[in-house]
Amino acid sequence: MRFNFDVWPKIGLPMFSILLLSALATAQQKSMPPRTQDRPLESRIESMERAQRDEWQKPDEVVRALDLKFGDVVADVGAGSGYFTRRLAKVVAPGGKVYAVDVAADILGYLKERADREGLHNIVTIVSQPTDPMLPGNSVDLVFFCDTTHHIDQRVAFYRKLAPAVKARGRMAIIDYPPDSPHAPHKPEQLVPRSQVISEAEQAGFKFVKDFRFLPYHYFLLFEKN
Numbered sequence: 608m609r610f611n612f613d614v615w616p617k618i619g620l621p622m623f624s625i626l627l628l629s630a631l632a633t634a635q636q637k638s639m640p641p642r643t644q645d646r647p648l649e650s651r652i653e654s655m656e657r658a659q660r661d662e663w664q665k666p667d668e669v670v671r672a673l674d675l676k677f678g679d680v681v682a683d684v685g686a687g688s689g690y691f692t693r694r695l696a697k698v699v700a701p702g703g704k705v706y707a708v709d710v711a712a713d714i715l716g717y718l719k720e721r722a723d724r725e726g727l728h729n730i731v732t733i734v735s736q737p738t739d740p741m742l743p744g745n746s747v748d749l750v751f752f753c754d755t756t757h758h759i760d761q762r763v764a765f766y767r768k769l770a771p772a773v774k775a776r777g778r779m780a781i782i783d784y785p786p787d788s789p790h791a792p793h794k795p796e797q798l799v800p801r802s803q804v805i806s807e808a809e810q811a812g813f814k815f816v817k818d819f820r821f822l823p824y825h826y827f828l829l830f831e832k833n
Contacts, residue, residue: 635803637796639760643687644711651714655688663790663823664753670694672819672827673780678702679748682772684740685709685755689718689730695751696727704729706747708740738765742772753782754825757799766811770832779813779830782822790824801826 643651660666669691675681679699683692686707696705707730709715715732722730735741738761740750750769759765766779773779781804786795805815805828813830821827 634800636757636799639758639797643758644714648713648717651711652688652717655690660690664690664825665822666691666694668821669753669782669827670698672821673749673751675699675703675749680704680706680746681749681751682706682708682740682742682747682769683751683753684735684769685752685758686718686732687711687714689721691751691753692718692730693722693725693727696722696730700727700729704731706731706733706742708733708735708742710735710737738768740765740769740772742769744771745774747772748774748777750777750779752780754784756781756783756804757797762799762807763810766808766813770812773832775832777832778816779808779832780828781808781830782825782827784824785826788824801828804828 673695675695675698677699678701680703681695681699683689683695683705686692686709689707692705692707696703699705707715707718709718709732712734715734719730719732722728733741737759750773756762783804784791784798785801786798788798791798801818804826808828808830809815812833814833815828816831817829819827819829
């Protein structure tokens with residue numbers, strides 16, 4: 608979104624402020640996308656685990672950017688099939704663990720079975736509620752969301768629910784599609800603009816600290832608990 612600040616002298620500051628607020632108000636998610644958990648399990652797994660995803664999701668670069676260390680505890684909220692969960696679990700081992708959080712018990716069953724086959728025993732699955740991640744208090748160094756936040760209806764309330772689970776100076780990472788992404792699976796009005804993500808996280812007590820720009824179709828934002 609671009610604003611021509613040369614118009615200030617012509618329209619006056621009060622009118623410009625009204626126009627600015629009006630423009631920001633329109634840059635909001637206007638409707639919710641279809642629920643992922645309503646699709647057949649096999650369809651969800653196939654979509655989340657498709658090999659082509661690595662090309663544009665860049666999972667290894669994402670995990671490196673998170674700068675995790677052995678012993679860290681991560682919550683992968685909206686974990687799905689475990690595409691990121693498994694990678695995160697490898698990085699924080701030994702000593703660390705990953706809470707794989709999802710509202711769909713069936714896909715968490717797949718995640719756990721696959722993790723066990725791959726020898727990843729530091730993953731704990733949590734069947735959450737749409738309004739509550741159900742995480743233990745003061746347990747998490749990093750909360751991670753990928754392609755999840757646009758499915759959360761009341762995000763500020765949700766972030767406030769998860770905040771007690773985040774340790775002091777803990778972090779929250781949000782990766783999602785902007786409305787103008789050329790690769791998004793949903794309509795633009797069903798996605799959350801970058802500016803809205805930042806505003807909502809800050810309302811819930813998380814300070815915006817970094818904007819990674821290496822993903823071609825997503826924003827990747829990092830926050831720290833105040």
